[in-house]
Amino acid sequence: MLANIFKNPEILDKKVHKDLKLSPYANYEFTKDVYLSPIGLEEILVAMKSVIIVFVKDESGDIYPSVVLGGEEGGNLLLSKENTWKENKYIPAALRCYPFGLGSDGKNSFITVDAKAELFEQEGGNLIIKDEESLTDAGENAINFVTTVYNNIHTTKEFSKLLNSLGILKQAEISIKMNKEEYTLKSGIYIVDENALNKLESRKIKKLATGGFMKFVYAHLLSLNNTY
Secondary structure, three states, rough: OOHOOOOOOEEOOOOOOOOOOEEOOOOOHOOOOOOEOOOOOOHHHHOOOOOOEEEEEOOOOOEEEEEOOOOOOOOOOOOOOOEEEEEEEOOHHHHHOEEEEEOOOOOOEEEEHHHHHHHHHHOOOOOOOOOOOOEOHHHHHHHHHHHHHHHHHHHHHHHHHHHHOOEEEEEOOOOEOOEEEEEEOOOEEEEEEEHHOOOOOOHHHHHHHHOOOOOHHHHHHHHHHOOO
């Protein structure tokens, strides 16, 4: 997940990484090649106000909500020439986790870190590890945020599975027009089929309603009207 933003991903080790000092973001250059970012369920209600939300099927067949940042051939269109984020456009929490991430070997999950990230090379940063044994407050806050964000993203798969099982997801092509150029996304992209949604049997609608999912479905549909 978002593997292409990591220059040198490693499993966080309190001894190996004891000297790393974390600084605030100066810019978002590390996202320049990212055109899709997964998001958690609650993020949808905020993200829908400014960016397009779609459903993406990954190589393992899992489907999850993602924010569209650009086209397959254009990278991240929400960056300025100075690599700052476009004003009033939502920044996915998964990107705000960087330079940390969450990895898995199939059985266990672990925190990863991009030890070569520029955020560790600036002056005035805060140590994330103390005494080679424990995390500092800065480190604890960062790791707690990463864990929460990735757990939220994982739970959205259940939402996506439900939509898919109800037969209301359809493959789609997303086009973004910007600076007289058009950028497209079509590989593994899905959206809710409004016609199929409107024809759902009442018992299936009840599944969405009792799970509290209807608001997320409509937020997704409304987001498709957003422009970049």
